Amino acid sequence: MAMINLNTRLSLLLLLTLSLLLLPSHCYTNPQLQEGEEESAEEGLFKCFVSCEKRRENEHELSQCEKRCVREYQERKREEREERGGRRGEETVVPKIDEPRKVYEQCLSQCGKTEGSRQQFDQCRRICERQYEQQQQREKRGGGEGTIENHHRRDPEQQYKQCQSRCAREERGEQRQYCQQKCQWEYERQKREQGREQGGGGGSTNPRKEREEEEEQEGKNPYFFESQRFDSKYRTEEGNVKVLERFSKKSELLQGVDNYRLAVLEANPNTFVLPHHFDAESVLVVAGGKGTISYVWQNRRKSYNVKLGDVMRVPAGSIVYLVNRDDNEKLYVLKLLQPVNTPGRFKEYFGVGGENPESFYRTFSNEILEAAFNVPSDRLKRLFGQQKKGVIIRASKEQIRALSQESEESSRGRREESWGPFNLLEGRPLFSNRYGQYFEASPNDYQQLKDLDVSVGFMNINKGGMVAPYYNSRSTKLVLVVGGNGRFEMACPHRSARSKQGRKERQGETTDVRYQRVSARLSIGDAFIVPAGHPIAMIASQDSNLQLVSFGIKGSYNQKYFLAGQDNIWNQVESEAKELSFKMPAREVEEIFRRQEQSYFLPGPGQGEERGKEHYVASILDFVGF
Ligand SMILES: [Cu+2]
Structure with a gap:
C-alpha cells in the first residue's frame, strides 16, 4: 500500500504556497537585486514569515501576520519597480491578466488545425498549457527574464541542480540555506505539477473545457480541498x-x-x-x-x-x-x-510539558498550585519550565x-464491546474485483463508531481503473487521498441552482432540474467532500493506484447505490418504468444498462487494452458496424 508519503508533501505544501508568493526569488536570477544592497524584499519577506512563526499565538494570528508580511513585500516591490523605472526612464510594465489566456487559445486552435491522432492533439494541448503557465509566471515576475530558465523549466531535476549551484555560488550562511530551501520548494512544486499532468486518467475531448474545469477546481469547487488547505497546527x-x-x-x-x-x-x-x-x-x-x-x-x-x-x-x-x-x-x-x-x-x-507545549498548569496562580500539589512553588516552576521542544x-x-x-x-473488533482499535483492511471488502476494492467499518457493526454514527472506509482503485458512478444514500463522506493520483467527477444540483437557474429566473423562464459537474484532480494529501445523494465517479491515474480513506457522517444504514455496471440500482426498476422515463424501447434501454460486464470497479476511460477481451472485441465490432 502506498499510503505513505503524506510526509514531504504535506509539510512542504504550506511552505510552498508561501514560496509561490516569493517569486521572483533571488535564487533565480533576479535583475532587480543590486550588488551590495542590504536586504532584498525577498529576504525581508522571509524574515517576516519567520518572525510570524515565532510569535504565533493561533492560526488566525499567524495568517494575519503573514498577510501583513505579504503586504509589506508588495509595497516594497512596487517601490523598487518605481525606483528602477525612474532611474532607467522606463515605464513600469503592468502585465495584462488576459494576455496569456489569449496566447493559450491561439495555441490551442493551432493544435486543432494540425492533423493527427487524439494523442498527438493531447500532447499539443499540454504544450499549450505549459506555455500558458510559464507565461503567467513570467508576467507575475514582471516579465523580461532570460529564456534559458524557461527552456529548462520542465526538467525539474536539472533546474534543481542549477538552482542549488546558484545558491552555492551567490549566497552565504543563512541566506544560502534559505536559497537552497527555495530550490527544494520549486522542485517539489514542479514535480507536483508534472504529477498532475500525467495523472488524472483519460482526458475529455474538449481541451478548453478541461482547462476551464481545472480553473473551476482551483477557485470554485466547494467540495475540493487541495493539501495546502491544511494548516499546520504544530510543527517541530x-x-x-x-x-x-x-x-x-x-x-x-x-x-x-x-x-x-x-x-x-x-x-x-x-x-x-x-x-x-x-x-x-x-x-x-x-x-x-x-x-x-x-x-x-x-x-x-x-x-x-x-x-x-x-x-x-x-x-x-x-x-x-x-x-x-x-x-x-x-x-x-x-x-x-x-x-x-x-x-x-x-x-x-x-497538562504535562513546560514552555513548549505550554502546560496549562502554568496558568494557575502560585498559591493555588502550591496548595494543590503541596509542593513549594520554585520546585513547580522547575517542573513546568523544562520542556521546550514542542x-x-x-x-x-x-x-x-x-x-x-x-x-x-488491534483486533477484528467486530460486534465486540471492546473500544480497542480494529483493522479495516483485515476484514472482507464490501466490494472487490480486479479493478479495485472497498473496505468499510460501519457503526452498525462497530461499537466504537456507534455513538458518533461515523463509518470509516478505505477505497483502492487500481491504476487505470475507476469506481462506477454511485451515490451514498444518507452518508456524507469526508475523503482524504492517501495514495496515488486521479480525479473525480460529481453531479451537483446546488451549484447549478446558483449559476444557471438564478439567471433563468431573472429572465422569467421556468426552473428545471439542472446539475453542474464539479470535478478535481486528486493527489496525495488532498481532501474532498461527497455529500449524500450526489452521484460521483472516481478515476485512478494511468500510473498509480488511487487510495482514499473516508469518514462517513451519518454512517449507519448507509447504502452505496451504483448507477452503472452489472449490479446497478436500475435493475430493480421495471422495464416499463424505464421505457417511460427514457422515452425509448425498453429492450434498447436494458441493452445499454447491461453492456458493462463488471460491477462496482471498472476499467477507466481510455483503458481499451486493459479491458476484458470480450469488451475489446465488442468495441471493434461496433466500430466496423456490426
Ligand atoms: Cu450539491
Whole structure:
C-alpha cells in the first residue's frame, strides 16, 4: 500500500504556497537585486514569515501576520519597480491578466488545425498549457527574464541542480540555506505539477473545457480541498499536526458537516507525541507506519500497537499520547474530530510539558498550585519550565520499548464491546474485483463508531481503473487521498441552482432540474467532500493506484447505490418504468444498462487494452458496424 508519503508533501505544501508568493526569488536570477544592497524584499519577506512563526499565538494570528508580511513585500516591490523605472526612464510594465489566456487559445486552435491522432492533439494541448503557465509566471515576475530558465523549466531535476549551484555560488550562511530551501520548494512544486499532468486518467475531448474545469477546481469547487488547505497546527523538527480549514469557511454548502474537522499527524521515526486531550470526539485511522497509541479514559490506561489500516476511537477528554516505534518509517495518523464545546472548533490541552507545549498548569496562580500539589512553588516552576521542544519529540529506543511493550494489538473488533482499535483492511471488502476494492467499518457493526454514527472506509482503485458512478444514500463522506493520483467527477444540483437557474429566473423562464459537474484532480494529501445523494465517479491515474480513506457522517444504514455496471440500482426498476422515463424501447434501454460486464470497479476511460477481451472485441465490432 502506498499510503505513505503524506510526509514531504504535506509539510512542504504550506511552505510552498508561501514560496509561490516569493517569486521572483533571488535564487533565480533576479535583475532587480543590486550588488551590495542590504536586504532584498525577498529576504525581508522571509524574515517576516519567520518572525510570524515565532510569535504565533493561533492560526488566525499567524495568517494575519503573514498577510501583513505579504503586504509589506508588495509595497516594497512596487517601490523598487518605481525606483528602477525612474532611474532607467522606463515605464513600469503592468502585465495584462488576459494576455496569456489569449496566447493559450491561439495555441490551442493551432493544435486543432494540425492533423493527427487524439494523442498527438493531447500532447499539443499540454504544450499549450505549459506555455500558458510559464507565461503567467513570467508576467507575475514582471516579465523580461532570460529564456534559458524557461527552456529548462520542465526538467525539474536539472533546474534543481542549477538552482542549488546558484545558491552555492551567490549566497552565504543563512541566506544560502534559505536559497537552497527555495530550490527544494520549486522542485517539489514542479514535480507536483508534472504529477498532475500525467495523472488524472483519460482526458475529455474538449481541451478548453478541461482547462476551464481545472480553473473551476482551483477557485470554485466547494467540495475540493487541495493539501495546502491544511494548516499546520504544530510543527517541530520531529513532525507536525495539520488541520483542514473549517468547512463552512469554504462554502455554505458544507454547513452540514461544519461540526467535523479533519487533521493529519505526521511523526518521525522514534518519536513521542506528548499527552494531551481534546474537547472533541475523535476517530483515528493509521495511514502509514507503526505506532503505539495510549489513552486514559475512565481512569484506565489502554495502550495499543497500531499499524496501517487500524481504526481507533478516542473519546473526548481522554488523555492521549503516541509513539512512533519504527526506526525508519514515518507514522501517519488521520483524524476525524467532532468538537464538543463550540461547533466546528476544538482545542488541545497539554497538562504535562513546560514552555513548549505550554502546560496549562502554568496558568494557575502560585498559591493555588502550591496548595494543590503541596509542593513549594520554585520546585513547580522547575517542573513546568523544562520542556521546550514542542509537541512531538525524539525518544530513546529504551523509552520506546518501554512504552510499547505492554500494549495490545488491534483486533477484528467486530460486534465486540471492546473500544480497542480494529483493522479495516483485515476484514472482507464490501466490494472487490480486479479493478479495485472497498473496505468499510460501519457503526452498525462497530461499537466504537456507534455513538458518533461515523463509518470509516478505505477505497483502492487500481491504476487505470475507476469506481462506477454511485451515490451514498444518507452518508456524507469526508475523503482524504492517501495514495496515488486521479480525479473525480460529481453531479451537483446546488451549484447549478446558483449559476444557471438564478439567471433563468431573472429572465422569467421556468426552473428545471439542472446539475453542474464539479470535478478535481486528486493527489496525495488532498481532501474532498461527497455529500449524500450526489452521484460521483472516481478515476485512478494511468500510473498509480488511487487510495482514499473516508469518514462517513451519518454512517449507519448507509447504502452505496451504483448507477452503472452489472449490479446497478436500475435493475430493480421495471422495464416499463424505464421505457417511460427514457422515452425509448425498453429492450434498447436494458441493452445499454447491461453492456458493462463488471460491477462496482471498472476499467477507466481510455483503458481499451486493459479491458476484458470480450469488451475489446465488442468495441471493434461496433466500430466496423456490426
Ligand atoms: Cu450539491
